[in-house]
Amino acid sequence: MNMIEFRDVSYVHRTGTTALSGVSLSIDKGETVAIVGENGAGKTTLVRHINGLLRPTRGSVLVEGKDTRETTAAALSRKVGIAFQNPDHQLFSESVEGEVRFALRNFGFAEDLATRRVDWALNFFELDRYRKSSPLVLSGGEKKRLTLGCILAWDPDVVVLDEPTVGQDALQKEKLGHIFKMLQSTGKTIIIVSHDVEFLWPIQPRLLVMAGGRLVADGEMAEVMSDSATLERARVTRPQLLRLYSGLQRRPERPFLGVDDARTWAEGGR
Amino acid sequence: MSQSLPGPVIASIKGLTFRYPDAQRPAVKDLDIDILRGEIVILAGPSGCGKSTLLRCVNGLVPHMYPGEYKGSVVVDGVSVADTPMSMLSQKVGLLFQNPENQIFMFSVERDVAFGLQNLSVPRDEMRARVDEAMRLLGITGLAQRAPHELSDGQKQRAALAGVIAMRPKLIILDEPTSLLDPQTALEVVSLIEKLNRELGITFVVVEHRLELLTPIAHRLVVMDGGAKVMDGPPEQVLSDPDVEAHGIGVPPTFELYSSLVKNGMRLEGVPDSPEALARELDRR
Numbered sequence: 141m142n143m144i145e146f147r148d149v150s151y152v153h154r155t156g157t158t159a160l161s162g163v164s165l166s167i168d169k170g171e172t173v174a175i176v177g178e179n180g181a182g183k184t185t186l187v188r189h190i191n192g193l194l195r196p197t198r199g200s201v202l203v204e205g206k207d208t209r210e211t212t213a214a215a216l217s218r219k220v221g222i223a224f225q226n227p228d229h230q231l232f233s234e235s236v237e238g239e240v241r242f243a244l245r246n247f248g249f250a251e252d253l254a255t256r257r258v259d260w261a262l263n264f265f266e267l268d269r270y271r272k273s274s275p276l277v278l279s280g281g282e283k284k285r286l287t288l289g290c291i292l293a294w295d296p297d298v299v300v301l302d303e304p305t306v307g308q309d310a311l312q313k314e315k316l317g318h319i320f321k322m323l324q325s326t327g328k329t330i331i332i333v334s335h336d337v338e339f340l341w342p343i344q345p346r347l348l349v350m351a352g353g354r355l356v357a358d359g360e361m362a363e364v365m366s367d368s369a370t371l372e373r374a375r376v377t378r379p380q381l382l383r384l385y386s387g388l389q390r391r392p393e394r395p396f397l398g399v400d401d402a403r404t405w406a407e408g409g410r
Numbered sequence: 411m412s413q414s415l416p417g418p419v420i421a422s423i424k425g426l427t428f429r430y431p432d433a434q435r436p437a438v439k440d441l442d443i444d445i446l447r448g449e450i451v452i453l454a455g456p457s458g459c460g461k462s463t464l465l466r467c468v469n470g471l472v473p474h475m476y477p478g479e480y481k482g483s484v485v486v487d488g489v490s491v492a493d494t495p496m497s498m499l500s501q502k503v504g505l506l507f508q509n510p511e512n513q514i515f516m517f518s519v520e521r522d523v524a525f526g527l528q529n530l531s532v533p534r535d536e537m538r539a540r541v542d543e544a545m546r547l548l549g550i551t552g553l554a555q556r557a558p559h560e561l562s563d564g565q566k567q568r569a570a571l572a573g574v575i576a577m578r579p580k581l582i583i584l585d586e587p588t589s590l591l592d593p594q595t596a597l598e599v600v601s602l603i604e605k606l607n608r609e610l611g612i613t614f615v616v617v618e619h620r621l622e623l624l625t626p627i628a629h630r631l632v633v634m635d636g637g638a639k640v641m642d643g644p645p646e647q648v649l650s651d652p653d654v655e656a657h658g659i660g661v662p663p664t665f666e667l668y669s670s671l672v673k674n675g676m677r678l679e680g681v682p683d684s685p686e687a688l689a690r691e692l693d694r695r
Contacts, residue, residue: 176592177592178562178592178594178595179562179563179564179590179591179592179595180562180563279457279458281457282457303590306589306590307457307586307589307619308457308619309455309456309457309619309658309660310456310619310655310658310659310660310661311456311658312457313619313660335591335592335593335596336620337593338620338622338662338663374592375592375593375594375595376592376593376594377593377594377597379663380622380662380663380664380685381663381685383684383685383686383689384663384664384667384685384686384688384689385689386689387685387686387688387689387690388689388692388693389693390693399663399666399667399670402663402667403667403670403671403674406667406671406676406692407671407674407676
């Protein structure tokens with residue numbers, strides 16, 4: 141089922157700069173999609189159209205078949221949760237706990253349910269010890285986890301993460317990987333904006349490549365990543381396991397998705 | 411590699427323990443690290459391992475701006491950090507933040523690059539010469555009159571780095587310099603670090619989670635955990651050590667694969683410095 145649809149969408153800033161031009165795409169319910177491309181390519185502008193923060197200058201954006209211009213931002217944000225790249229843009233409560241509770245209240249969750257959701261989010265993202273602290277005392281990585289916790293607490297159908305791995309150490313990244321699996325298994329539609337190709341590779345999302353406000357490639361990650369001209373244009377590099385695979389004279393049919401894959405093959409699978 | 415570098419010590423950290431006023435435990439404890447002139451050192455470790463505190467101890471923010479319980483000594487380029495004013499330390503140690511927007515704020519790139527020198531009241535002619543040289547080294551001469559907000563993120567990072575270079579520090583500290591950049595721009599910043607190291611002999615200490623970017627140019631990798639130094643050596647060696655993952659280090663897939671193959675008994679020559687090198691080695695077998 142079609143969850144999100146962009147029909148020839150262009151967006152022009154008030155200053156006259158074109159941030160998106162002629163973007164058409166559709167994302168099915170339950171799909172995992174990653175958007176890559178150089179800084180300023182229009183990735184963040186694109187995802188802001190999904191929850192109605194921005195409305196297209198030309199063309200239209202549909203979420204579950206409804207034009208975002210005919211839906212309120214409140215209704216859209218219940219359905220689409222976005223964790224922004226810079227968490228300082230969305231954290232404003234006096235306490236970490238209050239931050240998670242804020243949206244739950246706005247969306248009319250009963251107090252006891254809201255409390256259970258807050259507890260879950262703070263435990264899950266290892267932020268419980270900061271419960272009463274101001275979000276401002278958190279480190280960059282912790283703030284990012286808090287924004288993610290806030291969104292998952294209200295259980296939106298579409299989860300959008302803008303650069304989720306920035307400032308996260310290896311353990312937190314691994315945990316983020318598990319969170320993706322969990323979200324995928326519950327049928328969420330997931331959209332990740334990221335420069336971190338090493339992190340994206342094992343997830344094997346459908347890959348959208350943007351450059352200069354346009355969508356320049358859309359397909360399976362391994363396939364898109366084999367097109368050097370597109371990667372060059374979008375200033376994206378290949379993940380190490382794909383480079384290893386491409387460098388082999390004798391190689392299996394499909395690229396290695398993980399180190400275990402590559403090891404099994406190297407140790408005798410050939 | 412670090413052992414082959416004859417360079418004398420540029421920064422010497424001895425028996426360093428530091429505890430912030432309200433903290434229960436010290437952020438760094440009993441640290442002994444010598445950084446050699448001309449080295450590129452990666453500092454890695456899980457969040458909260460004490461990396462940022464160590465950086466602050468080297469550039470003087472600790473103890474000058476962040477007081478606390480301080481034991482041991484940090485000597486940079488012959489002066490004790492704790493006993494030297496920040497204005498003097500700033501000419502020895504440069505710092506580049508993760509987000510260049512925290513660092514550039516003037517009306518033009520040129521003025522931003524000159525900002526530190528102005529604060530030091532460097533004579534006009536010398537300032538001109540140093541600003542021009544820094545912009546040339548970073549390849550941003552053409553952007554001199556542009557406003558920082560008109561720049562791309564990669565250009566902003568270059569402008570911020572030019573401001574640091576203009577101060578002619580012997581040691582530059584970079585705190586996750588590439589985490590906000592697209593992969594290609596990140597690679598460009600990495601090759602700039604390599605160039606400044608090679609041409610000017612500047613020593614670099616870089617905090618970075620994405621080790622695959624920096625290991626090709628680094629001489630050494632220091633791993634911290636729980637405020638202590640737990641591993642220290644050439645990056646390939648540290649990353650091939652089976653203990654490294656237990657310290658929360660994200661091992662690049664090439665090293666992870668190499669070490670697991672060797673551990674299972676495969677005989678491979680040398681630690682590969684790239685995925686392509688490992689592919690050639692696997693093909694050769």
